[in-house]
Amino acid sequence: MPDRMVDEEELARDEEKDAGASMDGRRRFKDFDCPDCNANNPYDESFGDGEEVRCFYCGQEFVAQVSDEGKLKLKSS
Numbered sequence: 001m002p003d004r005m006v007d008e009e010e011l012a013r014d015e016e017k018d019a020g021a022s023m024d025g026r027r028r029f030k031d032f033d034c035p036d037c038n039a040n041n042p043y044d045e046s047f048g049d050g051e052e053v054r055c056f057y058c059g060q061e062f063v064a065q066v067s068d069e070g071k072l073k074l075k076s077s
């Protein structure tokens with residue numbers, strides 16, 4: 001599906017741009033991998049440091065923590 005491939009490329013480019021612009025814990029994410037069940041959860045509304053996210057598959061809630069390097073960690077809430 002060509003349309004879908006284009007969308008994914010644009011998403012990747014947006015993420016690179018966001019990371020370059022901030023380079024710190026203010027980076028925002030549009031998806032996460034659940035630490036409990038390993039499912040990938042796309043998030044239409046982006047989330048960032050200190051915000052709560054919920055796994056759509058197992059229902060576990062996490063608090064997002066973004067490191068100074070812009071890496072995402074999820075802590076069970």
Ligand SMILES: [Zn+2]
Nearest residue numbers: 034037055058
């Ligand atoms: Zn899960």
